[in-house]
Amino acid sequence: xxxxxxxxxxxxxxxxxxxxxxxxxxxxxxxxxxxxxxxxxxxxxxxxxxxxxxxxxxxxxxxxxxxxxxxxxxxxxxxxxxxxxxxxxxxxxxxxxxxxxxxxxxxxxxxxxxxxxxxxxxxxxxxxxxxxxxxxxxxxxxxxxxxxxxxxxxx
Amino acid sequence: xxxxxxxxxxxxxxxxxxxxxxxxxxxxxxxxxxxxxxxxxxxxxxxxxxxxxxxxxxxxxxxxxxxxxxxxxxxxxxxxxxxxxxxxxxxxxxxxxxxxxxxxxxxxxxxxxxxxxxxxxxxxxxxxxxxxxxxxxxxxxxxxxxxxxxxxxxxxxxxxxxxxxxxxxxxxxxxxxxxxxxxxxxxxxxxxxxxxxxxxxxxxxxxxxxxxxxxxxxxxxxxxxxxxxxxxxxxxxxxxxxxxxxxxxxxxxxxxxxxxxxxxxxxxxxxxxxxxxxxxxxxxxxxxxxxxxxxxxxxxxxxxxxxxxxxxxxxxxxxxxxxxxxxxxxxxxxxxxxxxxxxxxxxxxxxxxxxxxxxxxxxxxxxxxxxxxxxxxxxxxxxxxxxxxxxxxxxxxxxxxxxxxxxxxxxxxxxxxxxxxxxxxxxxxxxxxxxxxxxxxxxxxxxxxxxxxxxxxxxxxxxxxxxxxxxxxxxxxxxxxxxxxxxxxxxxxxxxxxxxxxxxxxxxxxxxxxxxxxxxxxxxxxxxxxxxxxxxxxxxxxxxxxxxxxxxxxxxxxxxxxxxxxxxxxxxxxxxxxxxxxxxxxxxxxxxxxxxxxxxxxxxxxxxxxxxxxxxxxxxxxxxxxxxxxxxxxxxxxxxxxxxxxxxxxxxxxxxxxxxxxxxxxxxxxxxxxxxxxxxxxxxxxxxxxxxxxxxxxxxxxxxxxxxxxxxxxxxxxxxxxxxxxxxxxxxxxxxxxxxxxxxxxxxxxxxxxxxxxxxxxxxxxxxxxxxxxxxxxxxxxxx
Numbered sequence: 041x042x043x044x045x046x047x048x049x050x051x052x053x054x055x056x057x058x059x060x061x062x063x064x065x066x067x068x069x070x071x072x073x074x075x076x077x078x079x080x081x082x083x084x085x086x087x088x089x090x091x092x093x094x095x096x097x098x099x100x101x102x103x104x105x106x107x108x109x110x111x112x113x114x115x116x117x118x119x120x121x122x123x124x125x126x127x128x129x130x131x132x133x134x135x136x137x138x139x140x141x142x143x144x145x146x147x148x149x150x151x152x153x154x155x156x157x158x159x160x161x162x163x164x165x166x167x168x169x170x171x172x173x174x175x176x177x178x179x180x181x182x183x184x185x186x187x188x189x190x191x192x193x194x195x
Numbered sequence: 196x197x198x199x200x201x202x203x204x205x206x207x208x209x210x211x212x213x214x215x216x217x218x219x220x221x222x223x224x225x226x227x228x229x230x231x232x233x234x235x236x237x238x239x240x241x242x243x244x245x246x247x248x249x250x251x252x253x254x255x256x257x258x259x260x261x262x263x264x265x266x267x268x269x270x271x272x273x274x275x276x277x278x279x280x281x282x283x284x285x286x287x288x289x290x291x292x293x294x295x296x297x298x299x300x301x302x303x304x305x306x307x308x309x310x311x312x313x314x315x316x317x318x319x320x321x322x323x324x325x326x327x328x329x330x331x332x333x334x335x336x337x338x339x340x341x342x343x344x345x346x347x348x349x350x351x352x353x354x355x356x357x358x359x360x361x362x363x364x365x366x367x368x369x370x371x372x373x374x375x376x377x378x379x380x381x382x383x384x385x386x387x388x389x390x391x392x393x394x395x396x397x398x399x400x401x402x403x404x405x406x407x408x409x410x411x412x413x414x415x416x417x418x419x420x421x422x423x424x425x426x427x428x429x430x431x432x433x434x435x436x437x438x439x440x441x442x443x444x445x446x447x448x449x450x451x452x453x454x455x456x457x458x459x460x461x462x463x464x465x466x467x468x469x470x471x472x473x474x475x476x477x478x479x480x481x482x483x484x485x486x487x488x489x490x491x492x493x494x495x496x497x498x499x500x501x502x503x504x505x506x507x508x509x510x511x512x513x514x515x516x517x518x519x520x521x522x523x524x525x526x527x528x529x530x531x532x533x534x535x536x537x538x539x540x541x542x543x544x545x546x547x548x549x550x551x552x553x554x555x556x557x558x559x560x561x562x563x564x565x566x567x568x569x570x571x572x573x574x575x576x577x578x579x580x581x582x583x584x585x586x587x588x589x590x591x592x593x594x595x596x597x598x599x600x601x602x603x604x605x606x607x608x609x610x611x612x613x614x615x616x617x618x619x620x621x622x623x624x625x626x627x628x629x630x631x632x633x634x635x636x637x638x639x640x641x642x643x644x645x646x647x648x649x650x651x652x653x654x655x656x657x658x659x660x661x662x663x664x665x666x667x668x669x670x671x672x673x674x675x676x677x678x679x680x681x682x683x684x685x686x687x688x689x690x691x692x693x694x695x696x697x698x699x700x701x702x703x704x705x706x707x708x709x710x711x712x713x714x715x716x717x718x719x720x721x722x723x724x725x726x727x728x729x730x731x732x733x734x735x736x737x738x739x740x741x742x743x744x745x746x747x748x749x750x751x752x753x754x755x756x757x758x759x760x761x762x763x764x765x766x767x768x769x770x771x772x773x774x775x776x777x778x779x780x781x782x783x784x785x786x787x788x789x790x791x792x793x794x795x796x797x798x799x800x801x802x803x804x805x806x807x808x809x810x811x812x813x814x815x816x817x818x819x820x821x822x823x824x825x826x827x828x829x830x831x832x833x834x835x836x837x838x839x840x841x842x843x844x845x846x847x848x849x850x851x852x853x854x855x856x857x858x859x860x861x862x863x864x865x866x867x868x869x870x871x872x873x874x875x876x877x878x879x880x881x882x883x884x885x886x887x888x889x890x891x892x893x894x895x896x897x898x899x900x901x902x903x904x905x906x907x908x909x910x911x912x913x914x915x916x917x918x919x920x921x922x923x924x925x926x927x928x929x930x931x932x933x934x935x936x937x938x939x940x941x942x943x944x945x946x947x948x949x950x951x952x953x954x955x956x957x958x959x960x961x962x963x964x965x966x967x968x969x970x971x972x973x974x975x976x977x978x979x
Contacts, residue, residue: 061315070313075223076216078443080392081476085899088392116216129214133206136864139872140698141213142392142443148214167908174899176392176444177698178868179875179936180907 045109049074050118058105064098065089067105068115076116076145080174087173090146091115097153099146099172116145119152127193128152128186137186139177147173151187160191201711204864207703208718218441221396221411226469229398230259232462233317234455234472235307235324236481237299240335240553240892241346242328244297247307252323257316259466261324263307264294267461271429275454277518278423278671281527284360286549286669289349291517293427293454293461299328300348300516301553302894303481305454310462310470333892337513337550338490348516348551357514357549358523362531364606365542370505374496378578383961384489384567386513386886387879388902389560393443394474395483399459403467407434412456414439415449416735417695419672421727423452423520428460439725442697446876447559448483449697450737451520455482480897485886486560488513489526489567495575496542501583503594505542506534508571514549515556521670522558523549528668529564529656529738535605536572537616537654537830538594543606553892559737561876562937565655573651573942581953586633587946588624591652592617600923602825611654611828612922612930615856619918620652623832623854626916632836640954645839646849647951650832651943657931658743658827658924674740675822677731678748680709680756682815684802686795688713688720690752693733694745695725699933700865701741705749707861708927712753713794714780731818739931742861743827743924750926751819759815760797766808767792767800827922827930831855833874833939835947841955844970846882846948848909853939854916857932866932867915873936874913879905880937881944885963903963952976 042057049072056071068074068091079101080088089101092114100113119126128148131137138144147170154161154169161169166187167180175183212218249261275291294305307324311317332346339345340355348355371377391413398411408430414420417437425432442449455472462470474483493508512526531545576594580587596603598615605611632648639646659665662673677693690705702722710717723729733745757777764782765772774785782797784790792800797815800806804813836850853870860866883903887895896902921928941962948964949957956976960968 059315066314069223070225073225074216075219078220078393079222079473080394081899083476083898083900085904086392086476116214120215125211125214132214133210136204136207136868138210138213139700139868140392140442140444141209141218142220144213145216163912164908167906167910171906171908174390174392174904174906176390176446176876176904177872179871179873179905179913180910181871181913182868184907184912 043106045105047108048112050114060106062105063101064103064105064108065100068100074115074117078142078145080142085174087150088143088146090149090173092149092152097150116148119148128190131186131190131193135182135186135189137178137182143173143175147175147183151190155191155194159194163188200707200717201861204862205703205707205717207700208706209700209702220393220441220443221398221413222473224398224411226400229469229471230310230312230466231314231317232459232470232472233309233321234305235309235321235326237302237304237306239299239328239330240302240333241331242299243331244295244299244306245327245329248325249307252309252320255320255323257312258320259310259312261307261309262462262465264292264296267294268292268296270461270465272457272461273427275452276423276426277520277522279521279524279669281358281360281523281669284358284527286358286523287352288518289352293457301555302892303478303555304516308458308462310466333553335552335554335888335890335892337488337511337552340552341511341548341550348553352551355551357551360527360531360547361545362607363544364608365505367505367507367542367544370542371496371507374504375499376497376582377494378575378582379494380574380578380959382491382493382571382574384487384491384570385962386488387486387560387884388480388886389446389448389483389486390904391444391446391448394476394479395449395453395455396471396473397456397459398469398471399463400469401463408460409436409438410456410460411438411440413442413449415445415695415697415737417725417727418693418732419735420452420456424456424460427452427457436728439695445697446561447486447563447737451484451558477898480902481555481894484519484558485515485555486557487567488557491571493571493575495579497579499583501585501590501593503538503540506540506572508545510545510547512547512549513552513554513557515554516551517556519556519558522556524668524670525559525564526567530568532607532609533565533568533656534572535607536569537596537652538572539596540606554888562934565934565938566941569653569938570942573946577946587650588629591650592620609656610825612825612924613920614654614828614830615918615920616652616830619830619854619856620832622916622918623834623852626854626914627834627852629834645841645951647837647839647947649835649943649945649947649950651939651946652832653939654828654830655935655938656826656828657739657934658823659738659740660826661824662822672734674734675820676744676748677733677820678745678752679731679816679818680752682798684799686715686719686798688715690720690722690749691730692722692724692745693731694741695736696741697736699736699741699869701745704742704861704865708746708749709753713756715794739933742929743931744821744823746927746929747821747823747925748819751821752817755817755819756815760794762808762811763797763801764792767806823924825924827924829855829857829930829932829935831935831939833943835943837944837947837951839948839951839969841973844966844973846964846969848878848911848944850911850914852914853936854918855932855935856918856920858921858930859919859928860917861929869932870915870936871913873934874940875905875910877937877940878944880941881962881964883963
């Protein structure tokens with residue numbers, strides 16, 4: 041039995057019939073073809089699938105598409121505006137805050153939420169704030185630097 | 196050479212697609228008519244398959260087909276080949292069917308595969324396949340599995356002994372006879388799970404009309420994948436195209452040819468549809484290779500003045516249930532030959548027993564053999580320092596190989612390229628302010644705080660490697676590299692390479708090399724890799740070889756471009772070819788700096804060929820291959836500072852200083868990034884990570900909930916320094932830097948913790964140094 045959901049993704053409203061068990065991340069990746077959000081685990085540890093759901097960072101592998109009915113979702117594809125990178129995207133690039141890039145979309149969206157709640161976080165606050173996102177390449181040092189840099193730019 | 200681009204930390208050209216979600220990883224591809232594959236996996240570590248009943252699964256909606264191992268075998272799919280069989284070791288290579296037939300040998304071993312219309316239906320159907328098993332006894336620990344009476348995995352491998360390999364140099368018996376002091380340890384190099392953030396995936400498209408196969412796969416080495424796939428699937432190499440698109444990290448775990456790669460090919464052929472398989476993380480933990488898994492008994496002989504005389508070791512290396520692609524080379528060639536580290540050790544002997552166990556196959560994981568060697572010697576040097584009550588930095592200094600620029604032969608027979616180990620040690624001690632640290636430690640101890648300082652001085656073997664050596668040590672392929680440099684009429688450049696970076700940034704560093712050498716703007720160069728139909732044959736990205744070997748090929752092609760450009764310039768300027776000189780993107784007539792053609796002028800004329808030297812081929816394109824004369828041996832010295840809470844066993848990593856020497860640096864920003872990530876993984880091994888099996892062979896650390904991966908809040912800001920000792924092995928003098936951090940940081944942190952615990956009487960704790968283990972060790976020491 042399918043269920044009808046209306047979800048606005050990156051400002052584009054859409055209504056689809058989905059299986060009740062469909063995960064939001066698969067709705068984004070497979071129903072809508074927005075593959076920028078990756079799946080890195082199946083226990084909600086890695087954070088690769090992080091998106092903004094009504095402005096808050098959530099792990100989209102732990103949200104059903106049906107639960108997002110009526111919500112606004114922002115994915116990595118919706119972050120740049122008018123051809124301009126978001127300050128976090130720019131800062132990750134400028135500070136070498138990524139290597140293989142697989143954790144990067146989730147990391148950036150988590151940082152988006154973090155900077156909204158705490159616009160000028162300390163280094164410790166950043167390290168604590170991204171503890172739900174795993175990166176195997178960078179040792180986090182340049183991710184932390186990128187978030188600090190973005191915070192300064194967004195002042 | 197113009198130095199502005201070479202050596203500068205320019206931003207990576209890979210990043211815009213990665214920070215915007217425009218990159219395409221394997222699982223991001225969808226083809227018309229594509230079906231999804233799910234794997235039925237064994238819940239038992241060792242069992243006989245009595246019956247497989249797929250009738251219910253076949254009847255479920257959306258199910259296309261269910262296949263067993265026998266069907267795959269009948270369709271002509273052979274076993275998974277082992278591509279490294281080390282000579283003089285009596286290596287056994289038992290059959291490794293992609294889907295188990297009759298017997299399963301580890302938890303996660305494939306039993307059947309299901310093809311369905313979407314990934315949810317495929318999973319449902321896989322769960323509906325009923326399998327009857329008859330459980331068999333299980334062997335998990337490599338040393339116990341080698342004992343008499345242990346359960347046997349393979350009928351033709353008595354005692355589970357996959358191989359017995361030895362390395363010997365000097366008279367080790369005499370060294371121990373004449374020793375004034377001997378220190379010993381039993382080291383558990385625990386099993387690790389690589390955890391590339393992108394799980395594996397494979398998408399096969401069989402074109403029956405043409406007999407052609409395309410495979411998108413998460414691979415570090417698409418050309419090897421094509422070669423092995425041709426052996427395993429029966430499709431000839433020229434009819435196979437392997438594409439490694441964006442690959443989300445590998446750390447060795449995406450080197451092997453995996454059963455699932457063959458499964459999607461088989462399923463695509465059998466169903467005549469494109470078929471995709473994407474690993475879940477839980478599958479990744481069970482079915483993607485693990486690393487390390489050594490039990491090491493090791494002893495070091497020395498004189499009372501601290502002079503090291505000899506090293507002797509016995510190692511039981513767990514191979515897992517089957518031999519993965521490069522598995523047997525890791526605990527032998529890449530481990531045993533490096534036991535000397537940076538020290539002048541006249542006599543070395545090691546026996547390595549490769550042992551089959553009912554566990555996930557073990558293969559190369561970042562460092563691959565060298566961490567297991569470096570930890571061994573670095574731990575023993577610390578134990579010797581403690582025994583002799585001398586400073587571990589000074590004991591190291593006393594035994595270091597003196598600086599050399601023209602090769603140094605160690606007892607195991609390797610010839611290190613270049614080294615200046617004391618300079619790296621001095622710099623690390625100075626950056627850490629070592630003397631003050633020792634004072635602080637004394638003060639802290641007086642106040643009942645447990646501060647520890649740990650050192651590691653290391654050298655490692657990478658830039659794999661001369662192909663003749665590869666052949667001599669049983670590696671089933673070459674280890675040279677290739678590059679094509681192609682100038683378009685407008686002077687823009689494509690570079691095609693055989694290596695296959697997946698996060699290391701060579702799209703940027705290789706463009707920097709071309710820009711520096713040929714004077715084109717760096718943005719005018721695009722580097723292509725990862726697609727066997729677009730790129731020349733090459734052996735891939737692992738063993739910190741991509742820049743060290745790949746740049747040699749690139750420099751060869753650049754040299755040929757320069758030579759040809761001189762001929763074209765000479766013709767256009769009516770000068771003799773031998774009078775043309777190159778500098779900063781311009782080809783001059785010797786002595787008259789105003790008579791020149793730019794590389795762009797030459798590219799245009801070579802491409803249109805209107806006014807052109809007689810007998811010269813048109814076009815400006817060159818291809819080159821590079822086989823290095825030796826490996827490269829980067830080195831360095833790391834210092835870790837920790838504080839242990841003796842009440843709880845918790846460890847805080849307070850500082851981490853790393854001085855590394857990778858020869859000449861093309862892009863310092865990228866080099867530092869490699870070191871950061873490497874350190875994090877090595878610290879992970881020391882403090883948190885470890886794959887744990889119970890006695891039944893169940894993987895207790897089967898998800899990211901149970902296996903402790905490093906998080907951001909666990910680390911201080913790493914303090915990095917460099918020394919620069921170019922290699923003579925390749926044209927640019929560059930050494931590999933991808934694995935040094937992982938190799939050095941595990942012993943540095945371990946030594947720091949044991950230094951902190953020394954006053955409490957704790958001499959050893961198995962890794963990972965979890966609070967519980969540390970707390971128990973402190974309690975046990977107090978009681979005794």
